[in-house]
Amino acid sequence: DLLTVCNLFKSLKQGLAVCNKVQRPVWSLSSSGVRLFSVKAQTAHLILDDGTKMKGLSFGHPQSTAGEVVFNTGLVGYPEALTDPSYRGQILILTYPMAGNYGVPNTKELDGLGLMKYIESEFIQVSGLLVQDYSHEYSHWNSVKSLSQWLQEEKIPALYGIDTRMLTKIVRDKGTILGKIEFEGDPVDFVDPNLRNLMAEISTKEIKVFGKGNPIKIVAVDCGIKHNIIRLLVKRGVELHLVPWDHDFSKMEYDGLFLSNGPGNPTLAQPLIANVRKVLASDRTEPVFGICMGNQLTALAVGANCYKLPMGNRGQNQPVVNVMNGQAFITAQNHGYAIDSSTLPEGWKPMFVNANDETNEGIVHETKPIFTAQFHPEAKGGPTDTEFLFDAFISLIKRGKGTTIASVMPKVPLPPERLKVSKILVLGSGGLSIGQAGEFDYSGSQAIKALKEENLKTVLMNPNIASVQTNEVGTKQADTVYFLPVTPDFVIDIIKAEKPDGILLSMGGQTALNCGVELHKRGILQEYGVKVLGTPITSIMATEDRQLFADKLVEINEKIAPSFAVETLEDAFVAAEKIGYPVMVRSAYALGGLGSGLCDNKEKLQEIAEKAFAMTNQILVEQSLLGWKEVEYEVVRDASDNCVTVCNMENFDPLGIHTGDSVVVAPSQTLSNEEYHMLRETAIKVVRHLGIVGECNIQYALHPTSLEYCIIEVNARLSRSSALASKATGYPLAFVAAKLALGIPLPDIKNAVSGKTTACFEPSLDYIVTKIPRWDLDRFHGTSREIGSSMKSVGEVMAIGRTFEESFQKALRMCHPSVEGFVPRLPMKKSWSEDIDLQKDLAVPSINRIYSLAKALHSGISVNEIYKLTAIDKWFLYKLKRIVEMEIELSKYTSKTIPDELFLKAKQDGFSDKQIGNCIGLNELETRELRMQKNILPQVKQIDTLAAEYPAITNYLYSTYHGLEHDLNFNDHGVMVLGCGPYHIGSSVEFDWCAVSSIRTLRHLQKKTVVVNHNPETVSTDFDECDRLYFEELSLERILDIYQQEGCTGSIISVGGQIPNNLAVPLSKCGVNILGTNPIQIDRAEDRSVFSAVLDELNINQAPWTAVNTLDDALSFGETVGYPCLLRPSYVLSGSAMNVAHGEEEMKRFLAEAARVSQEYPVVITKFIEGAREVEVDAVSKDGRVVAHAITEHVEDAGVHSGDATLILPAQTISQGAIEKVKIATKKISKAFEISGPFNVQFLVKGNDVMVIECNLRASR
Known part of the structure; x- marks a missing residue:
């Protein structure tokens, strides 16, 4: 089999892609769907009448054909499109890159009229089919054969491995294009079907x-x-x-x-x-x-x-x-x-x-x-x-x-007059919490920008100092900012003082929504003449009150799971008995699934209901739909009743896991045209009936083997899913929703990405997006690792690729830098439990489920067995199995023997250089060098909302190995700014503020900016914040790819937290010009033992310390200085694996954990000083000289991490003498480390004694 593929590749090598758009040789083999060396894939050429020539792999009938080349931007519906008589004589390009996911239904079955039941004519009408990637394994309850089988039955040629985006652009730019699919030894002439009477x-x-x-x-x-x-x-x-x-x-x-x-x-x-x-x-x-x-x-x-x-x-x-x-x-x-x-x-x-x-x-x-x-x-x-x-x-x-x-014609309501308002009060979401994170900083910032564009005064209430929207100055900022709690009493004070005539509730999450409902109930808004912009309060209440919501759906004969809204525990028991266990409990007016859970019996119901009633006065007891698919739609509606669905998303995990804790893909991958549009039609019907104006999210449960569905809930506000949908599609949902809230009709708003088309459209994607949550449950000892209907994740990442494999593996690495991809190894090099029960691990969802899936597939457990245990759709499992097969195949080779086509295929399947290196015996940089020698390089593609149908003016970008050309040139040579990655404990919205502040300053200085980040909840990943946005991995490999491709003049790594900081030295060694503090100095400060030695040289006090490499050294130090002792690993964020040991047993346990977290550096142990105060200095230096600083004091005694401490500024209880010592030590450290840029130093103060704890040569919280 391998010999077949090698021979195939030799023939391909002899015919490199002949393409007038490509500047350098590129393999035309985009073998994204090659079943791993088990099927002989026949090749053929696509030839256009302008001379373009591409090579692809056949998955249809092996016979040459000719016709007009056209494209279709639909995300679903390939059986319907192929049988549409309007395509007669044409070679069809599907712009969505993956085809065949859900197979083909019975194409011979007739309906009651004697017509074909599932297709649009008696046979396939197209002359040929061109796709990027073909799914050899399909999954759908109504399918009886694969797309390939059907094409061969009807003798229709089809190729995959084609750069369909490049092809679409050729058709777009040149108009009518004739083409032919030509197999070797079977030449055909070009044919213009428009000359025939079709x-x-x-x-x-x-x-x-x-x-x-x-x-x-x-x-x-x-x-x-x-x-x-x-x-x-x-x-x-x-x-x-x-x-x-x-x-x-x-x-x-x-x-x-x-x-x-x-x-x-x-x-x-x-x-x-x-x-x-x-x-x-x-x-x-x-x-x-x-x-x-x-x-x-x-x-x-x-x-x-x-x-x-x-x-x-x-x-x-x-x-x-x-x-x-x-x-x-x-x-x-x-x-x-x-x-x-x-x-x-x-x-x-x-x-x-x-x-x-x-x-x-x-x-x-x-x-x-x-x-x-x-x-x-x-x-x-x-x-x-x-x-x-x-x-x-x-x-x-x-x-x-x-x-x-x-x-x-249907009666259309008269469009209401545009709202006459002049000053808008925008309610923010307050401090970040699980279920309510940085996505509301993004949505609020977008809304303020939209309101200011309409020349309206804006007043923002949000006490979150770490948010971008609370910046004091800037053209995109609110006119007035109040750092006050978003509660009714405080809002009333602001309404009295500012006298706004409008209030926006939909951009501040559940906090703002609940506050607005309370103000309405108290009659405050009416009393002071404040209009609610967008969705009326009555509609908000109808979506938040579970019984009202159920009643509203009944009015339009829509399906909801059998349920009862109850206000007492006794009524909950009665409801559960009527429905039958298991039941799902959901809370009204709650966030992130708080107070919800699956109850198998009365005892579990009592436990969950009692917790829920502590937070709300109403819960919903409903039939459990465990194992059904979970699908979401983001819907936009204006006051004139124009309605579009901007994005649909499918959860990888079946119902039962909160969508915030689930892997999510956009668009859906396993829904047929009938299912996709059935749910879309329902979404529009529900949103219109509820009277929502602006943006909302609707969630469904879809039966896995029928067309049965239930509506789970509607969020009448911007949500986490909205932020994900915005970034996944490039459609600025919050910006558009704010305009709609003012009464502006949807067709009057321009599409920001194309600059020409209207915002009244539904984006076409020619890529797939994968979102994976980030959990930090390891920080909370004793917390269950299981996940369910109540959200536990603290952040998420979004990856973009041209196939699921590429996108999925990218997302896994983005989620945690220690993860190489879809491998059977846990993050942070943790070991599997010795008594691991894989069957249980798969059946009971947990934060490690993805790695359990990898382990199961590596162990030979079949897709069918895994499906029975997890109810994850087999299409996803087939794709994961292919990744595992690729890893096994790679491991058969060395760096000398690995075939070029296998290396390329691995990159197309999302394998990193490091991952491939592990298989073939090379380190990451050696693998990179080998890849460069083989001329296997990523291509840069744009996200343009229209699948290349119209030219894009934005530079919203991603890298892929599926392609023959870049979408743009690289003449800007901008400054690279590295973002913060996923929010996790210790790295949150504050680093987004840092990055955005840096980007805006660079642009103010007329510098071009290149931003790399992959967090969909951030303002920094808003494409109009920078000149070029790469939604990409913050890894050595990908940053080098982008830096070298863009010809960047330098990179700022100090504003994105620990992830970019850890890359300073490796990037510098690879030739990246790190702007600011020298990476050598960063390394000296991050290495605890080196840093402590420098402090000794500078005669700066610190607690007694030692660097240890063995347990005996640690125990000896503890005995010498006395317990408690503090263990501190190097290169970690927010005290990860830092612990106070009060005796030998704790010393042994904590040392093992610290050594695992920071393997390449010795662990530093210091004497823990009890009863001291903690002081922090945040400063900026230039060439070692401090140019700005601020000193904060912790309210709690030292020992509470600064991220968990209450801080006051300026310091209140520290003596002036101690403050001076703090300043002197800060200046010495700045000079010794030649700091240029932001840094943070932490001190212990006891009386007049001052000791340094640590120094971070980057921006901090």
Whole structure:
């Protein structure tokens, strides 16, 4: 098998990618889906008529083909797209990089009308298919075969391993492109399908009748009609007579005439145009409705012109505006021609226009019942927003003569006047807590920016000094900031003092929401004339009160798990008995699943309910849906009832684990078109019914083997998921939501990423995002490691890749620097328990579950067994198994024998250099050198919200090994700023403040900035904060890649906390110009023993200390100076593994932990000074001279970590003599370490005695 692949690679090497866009040789083998050396993959070339040539791997029928190359930006719906007759003669690119995830349903099964049940015509219509990555293993309850099997059955060629983003850009920029898929020995010529009458090829040859006996008779002209159109018409009581395209229907009897969609050039259908002209020119009064091709034929029949669009509109997210009432819709489209509206004759006018390119999307007659739509209201695939047009058509027929088209359209509420406000009070979220972290600093900052853009005064209440939004000065900051608790009484004081006329509640999490509800109940807002911006309080209460929420859903026949809202323990027991155990308990007005949990019995219910009732007066007892899939949608709605779903996300873990503790992917990976749009349609229906204005999040439970679903909850505010969705898509949710709260219509807001298109759209992703939570439960001794419905994580990371494997492994490394990827080893080099029960570890979710999965797969436990234990969808498990297989395969080689194609495949699967090195016997830098020799380099791609359909003006970037070209050039040579990584204990929003302050200063100084970070909850990862944002790993490998590619002038590592600080020395050794303090000095300060020795040389007092390498040394020191003693490892954050030992036994235990955390450096032990005060100096120096400083005092005695201590500034109880000693010691340290930049020194003060504890040569909390 390996020989086959090696021979294959030799042949590939002989034909490097010939591509006019690529500046250097790049392997055209993007072997992202190669089943590990078990299948012989045949190669073929894609050749375009502009000379571009790419090599790919076949997963369809091995026969050459030719046609027009077009793209589709839909995230789901490949079975529907492939069978859409409008694609006849075309080679289709799927811009979403992974295809085949959910397989293919039974393509021979018929519905009650004798039509294909799951596809849109009798067979596949495309001439060929091009994708980035193909899923050889699929997973879906309704699928019976793989996409590859189906393509081979129908003899359709298909290639994967193609840089589909690059290809989409070529089609976008050059317009009509002809192409061919060519297999060796089977040459073909280019073919332009637009020269053929494709309609004649696809149309029925005889009249067919569907729904015989139904009361309404409609003649439908088959230009290439999709089956769902027939289904939707028959469902509405139609007897449908389907006639051939060239049939003369002008004399037929009918109640209505329908002109269908179809492929190709409409001007070639002259007989049909003549027949339509006869009908329209006659005195017949029956309504006429045309879709897609039918729209163009109607225009040609009345004398208007059509023209070929440069690239066509093809996808599921095209925004269309109804000219008659201004309402916007998201539509599915597939057309290459458009009507020239300026040529419409008298009596005709445009009915719909495209909100992006302003092309015509439908016409209407001013007096006759004739209207058309260029888009596809029948969807399949795509959104169902405009299905009402079929109802309008039937209503026109039923109501008869004199009925206007406007009268049969759904009634649109009059758009409310824009809110007349001048000063807005914005409520922040206060101090960070589990479930409410930095994401609200991000959303609040965005909201303030949006309000200021509208020239409104802003007043911010938020006591969190570490947040960016509370900055005092800056064009993006609030006009007035109050560092006060976000509680009703304090807010009332501010309302009286500031007299705002508007209040924004949705940007401060549960804290702001609960505060706003209380103010409403007290009548304060009404009393002082303060308008609530965005979602009304009544709607907020309907989502937060569990019983009100359930009642609201019942009003629209929506599904919620059987549940009872109760206010006493006794009622909870009664509810549980009625529902049957297990039950889920949820709290009202709670954050992060607080007070929720799964109860298998009465005792567990009592335990959880009692805890919940301590925090709230109402809980919901509901049926457990454990094991169902959890899916989320982020929905945006304006006051004019325009509604879009910006992002959908699927939890890797099934229901039962709080979404904040779950691995999450965006977009969903295992949902079919039917499931995706069923839940999307429901989301819009619910949000409209609740009256939400702005942004909200809706969570579902979806049955894993049916279309059954339940709504779990709706958050009528910005949430953690909103921040993730914003960063995953590039759609600035908080910014847009703030504008909508002012009454601005969604179509009037511009898409910030493209700068041209509207914000009234649904992003297309041509990548996959993976979010993994970060837990720090090791800091809390005795805390359970199990995870469930109550959130425990303190932070999260987001990784971007072109395949799940690439994205997932990146995310694992981002989450913890000690993790290499998907490996069966625990973080921080912890050992597995000797009596580990893998089955139990998999069945009971814990913070180590991902590593347990790796261990299980390495141990040979099958995907089916793991699925039974975890209920994690098999598609994800198959992908994880492939990563494990790759690691095993890599381990068979050495650095001398590893084939180039295997090295590339490993990089495409997300393996780091260090990970590969571990397999082939090299260290990280040696592996990097080998990779460079093999010319295997990452490509930089943009996140543009539109899958390359339109050019992007932002530089929101990620790196991937799936590609043949960069999306941009590298001429800026900016300054690199390294961010903080995931929030965890000791590194939180304060480091985001540091990074943002640094970035803004650099830009003020006219310096270009390159930011690297991967935390979706931060302001620093907002793409308009910097010149280039890389959502990437903070690892030596990736930072070097970016630094060298960008040609950066230097890197600032002192503003992102410990993760960048730890990289100072390795980066410097690799040639990175570290700006600020010399990395050698950073190393001297971080190494506890070296630092203590320097203090001795400077005659600066410190507690008695020693550096130990053995247990005997430690015990000897303890005996000499006496206990208690403090153990301090080097290069750690916020006291990690620092402990006070009060005797020999604790010394032994703590020393083992410290040695594991800091293996490369000796552990320093100091005498613990009891009864002393702690003082901190935060300062900035230039070339060793202190230029600014602040001195804070701890309220608690020394021994409480500064992150857990209460600090006061300026110091209150420290003598002036001691303060002077502190200043002198600080200056000495600054000079000795030649500090340039921020630093922090901690002191012990006892009377007038001053001793140094430690020094951090970076910004600190």
